[in-house]
Amino acid sequence: MKIISTNIGKVTSFLWNGREEQTGIFKYPTNDPLFLGKTDVLKDTVIDREHHAGINKACYLFSSAHYPFWKTRYPVLNWDWGMFGENLTVEGMDESQMRIGDIYSIGSALVQVSQPREPCYKLGVRFNDPKILKQFVDFGYSGTYVRILQEGPVKKEDPLILVERSENTLTVKECFQIILSKEKDPLILQKAINNPALPQYKRDRLKKFLSL
8 A cells, every 4th residue: 555645625615504614625635745643634624623633533544446436426526636535545545454453654654543434514515416425325435534653744655554453353344334334233333342443432332232
């Protein structure tokens, strides 16, 4: 795996239900390295810090392998890397193999896979189509957030090197499915609840389904 694009967002205003709102999801490639800080990417735009950035969502990675799928569904958009709001577009990333808790070195940074990205209405704003939220969930490949264990700069062409494989076998794809699916697979549910790298509040929410 390697970074093929580093992406930064600027404040973008839009109308939503008759009122003006702002978002940082409109990210575009930059030639500059990105500094991965403990709670966010330096110089990136984060508007809603209740749902974005922070220790468990410091940086968002998305796989370049998914772009062809979406380009066929939205051919009229002006396509470039960063379309999904990712800070790092990664070649060779596969959420069905990457585990929650895996630790990677990227450039001078050390990161840990923390949780999948759950789409919100602003993804629909980015694609000018609210239907993409359900499509994104059905597609099943969400990209991943990482927490920053060691701060540092990363740049285009930097490889992602697996430093430590999580003993818990919960993959990012499985985690995405168990969080959003109505029918919870009991085995995957238990893996998620027992994974110490998944944020505690996520695990606590999933525990409620054990008694159903």
